[in-house]
Amino acid sequence: MTGRRSILQMLLASLLLPLKALAAAWNRPAFEASTIDGAKQVLDMRAEENSAQIEIVAPDFAENGAVVQIEVMSRIAGTEAIAIFAERNPVPLVANFTFSHGAQPYVITRIKMAESQSLQVVVKAGGRYYQANRDVAVSEGGCG
Amino acid sequence: MATGIKMRVRLQSGVAEVRVLISHPMETGRREDDAGKLVPAHFIQVLTATLNQKPVLEAQWGTGIARDPYLVFYVADARIGDTIGIEWHDNKGESGRHSIVVA
Numbered sequence: 001m002t003g004r005r006s007i008l009q010m011l012l013a014s015l016l017l018p019l020k021a022l023a024a025a026w027n028r029p030a031f032e033a034s035t036i037d038g039a040k041q042v043l044d045m046r047a048e049e050n051s052a053q054i055e056i057v058a059p060d061f062a063e064n065g066a067v068v069q070i071e072v073m074s075r076i077a078g079t080e081a082i083a084i085f086a087e088r089n090p091v092p093l094v095a096n097f098t099f100s101h102g103a104q105p106y107v108i109t110r111i112k113m114a115e116s117q118s119l120q121v122v123v124k125a126g127g128r129y130y131q132a133n134r135d136v137a138v139s140e141g142g143c144g
Numbered sequence: 145m146a147t148g149i150k151m152r153v154r155l156q157s158g159v160a161e162v163r164v165l166i167s168h169p170m171e172t173g174r175r176e177d178d179a180g181k182l183v184p185a186h187f188i189q190v191l192t193a194t195l196n197q198k199p200v201l202e203a204q205w206g207t208g209i210a211r212d213p214y215l216v217f218y219v220a221d222a223r224i225g226d227t228i229g230i231e232w233h234d235n236k237g238e239s240g241r242h243s244i245v246v247a
Contacts, residue, residue, distance in 0.1 A: 067210045109214060
């Protein structure tokens with residue numbers, strides 16, 4: 001019996017390995033939420049303080065909402081994660097970045113924007129949450 | 145479908161600037177094709193980056209990331225000869241990976 005059990009355990013271990021290698025699983029409920037508040041609830045973000053230590057570089061006016069390049073930087077000590085929300089997109093949570101082992105809390109990416117709206121960035125640092133907003137006017141929505 | 149990854153790295157005062165461009169449709173599942181049929185969702189959900197196999201960045205993405213995702217991130221304490229790798233997984237179970245040596 002013990003022989004069979006150890007073979008089973010080995011099989012199980014080999015099956016589980018690739019799953020673990022996949023890092024953390026995708027947070028489906030957070031991306032399925034249709035409001036920022038809903039997504040934040042899933043992500044357990046509470047009582048964010050406004051912070052001038054978060055910098056959002058984005059165009060004031062974006063011609064094409066299908067590709068809007070943004071730059072987000074946090075100067076808050078101990079920043080662990082940066083989440084980007086677009087409140088009027090069909091899926092408000094755009095991205096959530098988690099940093100470790102020397103990665104700097106600074107990303108540049110290109111997002112889709114359905115219409116003119118305020119981008120919201122939430123930074124997690126030392127178990128607390130901080131936020132900043134940036135308005136972007138969009139002439140042609142890009143969430144098709 | 146092409147799922148190429150282009151990566152560039154530039155070392156400046158010990159910080160590696162990593163630029164990544166991935167060929168991927170990032171379909172939202174809400175777009176109609178020319179025949180008026182909904183194009184199924186097809187988008188990258190998780191992207192991880194490593195420095196010498198150690199995780200440095202995990203990105204969780206939704207359909208709000210633009211087609212052919214572009215990402216720039218920064219890794220401190222990088223040295224010449226270090227390897228920076230990235231790996232992505234999408235909602236259809238497809239994946240891609242690429243790595244580059246800091247020069």
